[in-house]
Amino acid sequence: MQEKLLDILHKNKGKYVFHEELASNLDISPEEVETNIDKLKELGYQFDFSSNLGYRLKESSTLLLPFEIKRDLETKYIGREIHYFSEVDSTNNMAKKLAEKGAEEGTMVIAETQSRGRGRRGKKWISPEGGIWMSTILRPHIPPADAPKLTLMTGVAVAKTLKKEFGLDVGIKWPNDILIGNKKVCGILTEANAKFNTVDYVVVGIGIDANVDTKIFPSEVVHLATSLKKELEEEIDRVKLVQSLSKIFEETYEEFKSGNFPDILNDWRNLSTTIGSYVEVRKRLGKIVRGEAIGITNTGALILELDDNTLRKVISGECIHIEK
């Protein structure tokens, strides 16, 4: 009902709609119109009201409400089904549960905050209000070996979206951090579930420090992380960003499905600030490898040229761009 009421006010954007007109269009009583307006106010919507003219939508909610996202969503299946939460332990965990129960490709989980957000390598991921914490279920028919390609693909989609929407000079740090300058603004955590030699589902988690106040970051990460709000010096429209990202994500995924991964990997190479940098990769058990990052394989391994000119393939690890 609130959704329908909003639809009418949206269609009449900038114009007042008579109280009685709303009631008759929605087939409810004038009192019920009031009740629904009040509920919408609680979600953060603002209205102008005149006893002669009726209601006018003044400001939309800044929440990532599914019906706001879906209103102008230009996708075929990504984000067509959205599970929305004020708070959830982790959107990836929730998406995995839904995937186990048979949720369709494109199903999305979005939360305003995460109480137990996770990064790669089991790291905690701080997920305060103002950020975008979303996970999307994909069901590609690929072997488990191809799952890392979806991580690279997602990095490309996010970087392209931030460039397009805000003209930001974003870069990708191997394997999947999105940076502005040398500070992280977005993390990606893809989790693939494979049964024998076929992927059953992949959950693509994207965490963007959108309208996050960087002052709340713990001191140890404050020089490593930024937010869109900080970089742009204003709050961004999170709903529009999710819509735009969903569209570009779907386009990139369609490219992947049609077999054009080499093109996506080329985009990754061009967007990556790791390729061409001197890097240090911290592997498990405290092992460290240093060298110039000169390439990436199509399963996401980084190729380093070590100081003795030998080549080294690095499968995974924590990568730091350093001055030589």
Place this chain on the structure above:
Amino acid sequence: MQEKLLDILHKNKGKYVFHEELASNLDISPEEVETNIDKLKELGYQFDFSSNLGYRLKESSTLLLPFEIKRDLETKYIGREIHYFSEVDSTNNMAKKLAEKGAEEGTMVIAETQSRGRGRRGKKWISPEGGIWMSTILRPHIPPADAPKLTLMTGVAVAKTLKKEFGLDVGIKWPNDILIGNKKVCGILTEANAKFNTVDYVVVGIGIDANVDTKIFPSEVVHLATSLKKELEEEIDRVKLVQSLSKIFEETYEEFKSGNFPDILNDWRNLSTTIGSYVEVRKRLGKIVRGEAIGITNTGALILELDDNTLRKVISGECIHIEK
């Protein structure tokens, strides 16, 4: 307390232990000894009692109680931590939840029944009382591409265990059914969770129709499935089977971790009744491939020689052994 009480009675197997001796050994009152004996009776234990001699253990419970399994368990880490349930939706689902929370390698989930047991390709798996429904968490440091190897490895471990314990002529049907004759007695469902290009954890689900009454099978599977009880014409000791399987499973997994997968794959080839058979593989979308199964690759793909003598690699599908 019940565990300690049992330990004492087990150590004195066949002999009576004075009521007062039990009480003082356990540092509880004689009334509390009674209470604990009663609780154990509820779990299916049977005792002889004499007011002069005390208690004697007559029959152990037939349930898969963790402390019974652990008592004579000869493993280093497999099954050292057991989460036990009378009923659970699916032991694999529960194990995945525990793995997400950081459960260690070897952690096991065992249930007497599953309400939503799953097989490969999303099939329902009937899991009544008397069966063995268990899932084990592994944390191998391998790329996602190697995950299918653990399915093959598990098939080898189960087949070897059933041969050793019961002298049964078991065979493996590609990729992971354990058969007696041409009837299935055990199914395996491995699920790998990979983050980027490293496996985070693998859940190895094993379902054995141990003391299952085959009369309860639905008519459409009754000619395709059997149970150990049916084949051996007597109930088996499920606790002993879990212990033996855990040991052989750990040995095989250690072999895998030390890089001896080729040897395991050779065992698989020898145990497999698929290799050398004329088979039909039903793939997605109703596609069918027929041919003689002549080999398996080290990522678990089946190699078929088709009727026109061309070779065909089959990644996944439902395999049926047929008469040519």
